[in-house]
Amino acid sequence: MKINESIKNTAGLGIEKAGVEKANAAKVEAEARQKAEKSQTGEKSSGNxxxxxxxxxxxxxxxxxxxxxxxxxxxxxxxxxxxxxxxxSVSSEKVADGLIETVKDLLTSRFA
Structure with a gap:
């Protein structure tokens, strides 16, 4: 069995995609409710x-x-x-010299 086929076949693991999505949505909704309740009661989070x-x-x-x-x-x-x-004004000679020096540096560092 190929790995890709085993990933696609979640029924063999007893996991339904819709069930997982519903569970995740419920968890996110519960966390949002808790945060809203804390902000209404003035509680502050105690995380460090x-x-x-x-x-x-x-x-x-x-x-x-x-x-x-x-x-x-x-x-x-x-x-x-x-x-x-x-x-x-741009000196084409200076630009060309600079490019040549850069290429030399790159070549020496690559093969060193």
Whole structure:
């Protein structure tokens, strides 16, 4: 018997798709009712959440990245104004040299 056929044949397991869907719907509805009752009575949930040390480090790094300037805002503004004024020119030689260097780096890192 193939795996796919056994998955399709849920009758052999005694599980009916409609029954499972009804049970899931009933569970979701009961949870929604409980939440509504808690909010009406003013109860607060008592769940606690604990973050892993890795998560705390990630949050610290995220804060540092947001605080630091990853790019030079003044240079970006100068380029924007040069483009808007029609004074921005692209050196095809510099672009080609940059592409060649990038390809070289990629090839050496791939075969190293």
């Amino acid at each position: 959440v604990t973050l892993s040390p890795l998560s705390a480090k990630l949050q610290t790094l995220e804060t540092k990245v947001k605080a630091s300037n990853v790019f030079d805002a003044e240079k970006v503004d100068a380029i924007k104004s040069a483009i808007a004024g029609g004074q921005f």
